[in-house]
Amino acid sequence: MKKILCALMLVLALSPLYAESSVQNTPNIDIIDTPTSNTLLRGMYNFHMRFYESGGVLTRAWVGFANTFMIGATFNLDNVIGVGTITGREPKVLAKLRLIEDSAAFPSLAVGYEPQSFGVFVGGATSAYSVRPIGAYAVVTKQLGIINLNGGVNNHNVWTNFSFSGDLGAFAGATVMLNTDFAVLLEYNDLTSSTTNSLNLGFRYAFAPELRIEVDIKGLQGDSTKYVRNLRLDYTNYF
Numbered sequence: 147m148k149k150i151l152c153a154l155m156l157v158l159a160l161s162p163l164y165a166e167s168s169v170q171n172t173p174n175i176d177i178i179d180t181p182t183s184n185t186l187l188r189g190m191y192n193f194h195m196r197f198y199e200s201g202g203v204l205t206r207a208w209v210g211f212a213n214t215f216m217i218g219a220t221f222n223l224d225n226v227i228g229v230g231t232i233t234g235r236e237p238k239v240l241a242k243l244r245l246i247e248d249s250a251a252f253p254s255l256a257v258g259y260e261p262q263s264f265g266v267f268v269g270g271a272t273s274a275y276s277v278r279p280i281g282a283y284a285v286v287t288k289q290l291g292i293i294n295l296n297g298g299v300n301n302h303n304v305w306t307n308f309s310f311s312g313d314l315g316a317f318a319g320a321t322v323m324l325n326t327d328f329a330v331l332l333e334y335n336d337l338t339s340s341t342t343n344s345l346n347l348g349f350r351y352a353f354a355p356e357l358r359i360e361v362d363i364k365g366l367q368g369d370s371t372k373y374v375r376n377l378r379l380d381y382t383n384y385f
Contacts, residue, residue, distance in 0.1 A: 172382060174294070175208065175216075175242075177333045178346045178362050179277055180317040182296050183256035183287040185244050186210030186382075192218075194380040196264070199276070201227035204264045206240070214244040220262040238262040253288035253295075261304070265374075276374075277335075278302050278315075278342050285317075294321040296333070314338065319346075327352045331362075343367065356383045 173184035175192065186192055187210050196204040203226045208218035218240035224233045242258035260283070265276030285298030296319045303313040319333030331348035348362040360378040 174321050174329065174350075177296060177319040177321060177331050178348045178360075178364070178376075179280075179335045179344070180296070180298070180319055180333050181242065181256075181258055181260065181280060181283060181285055182294065182321075183244055183248075183254040183285050185214055185242055185256065186216045188212050189385050190382065191385060192380065192382045194378055196376055196378045197227070198265055198376045199374050200266050201225045201230070202264060203227075204262070206262075208240065215242070217241045220260075222262065222264050224267070235262075248287065248289055253286040255284065255286050257282075257284050259283075259304075276342070277344075278339075280317075281313075281315075292323045294323070296320060331360075334367075350380075357381055 172186065172190070174182060175184050175186060176182055186208055190210040192208040194206055196206075198204060202222065202224045204220065204222050206218060206220040208216050210216045219237055220240055221237045222235045224230075224235075226232055238261045240258070240260050240262075242256055244254060244256040246252055246255040248254040258280075260280040263275040263277060263279045267275055279302055280300050281302045282304050283298050283300035285296065288295045296317075298317055300315045300317065301313055302315055303309070316337040317333065317335045318337065319331070319335075322330045322332075324330065329350040331346075331350060333346050334343070335346060336343045344365050345367040346362060346364040347366060348360055350358055350360040352358045358380040360380060362374075362376040362378065364374040364376065365372055
């Protein structure tokens with residue numbers, strides 16, 4: 147009986163350490179508005195809610211089906227907080243596949259699809275929001291110590307009326323992991339656009355191995371009175 151109790155106590159003592167090493171140290175699958183080439187491990191899931199301007203909420207969920215492949219879904223609600231009619235947009239399907247692992251010779255490479263736009267509605271088209279959808283993309287990520295460098299190209303509009311000059315985009319960014327709990331995020335989204343490009347800065351903190359909170363300040367390349375502040379809650383665990 148004593149041996150059983152000792153074994154049980156050992157398992158309970160080691161389980162938080164296992165959770166910290168397997169969940170908290172999982173590479174960031176995105177920066178702020180742009181993806182990285184990192185993917186969830188098989189059997190892992192990620193759920194996050196982003197609270198953005200005009201009382202909107204972006205909900206997104208990912209599931210790792212293999213160590214290099216994950217799929218997910220996303221859904222938007224506008225005017226959840228504040229005034230105005232609460233409106234939603236149809237759910238979208240997400241996917242990411244990592245093709246090449248990070249090595250001394252090459253950065254990691256992934257391709258994916260994220261068709262959901264969000265933010266303030268700025269026009270009559272269904273995709274006319276302040277943050278355009280990433281759409282179909284290819285992205286490379288390179289780890290250099292505590293810094294992860296990131297860059298990619300994307301097609302905002304995959305299916306209808308594609309315009310080479312208007313829909314082809316690019317993005318770049320970096321994540322600095324100061325420790326396992328705290329990261330500083332920097333990205334430049336939509337580099338090729340003079341109207342929707344955005345320099346973004348974020349701070350991501352892990353309250354627990356599974357739970358992170360993030361504060362983002364967006365639009366730093368423009369007028370300081372028009373900076374956009376977002377709040378994000380992020381939960382990662384295993385099935």
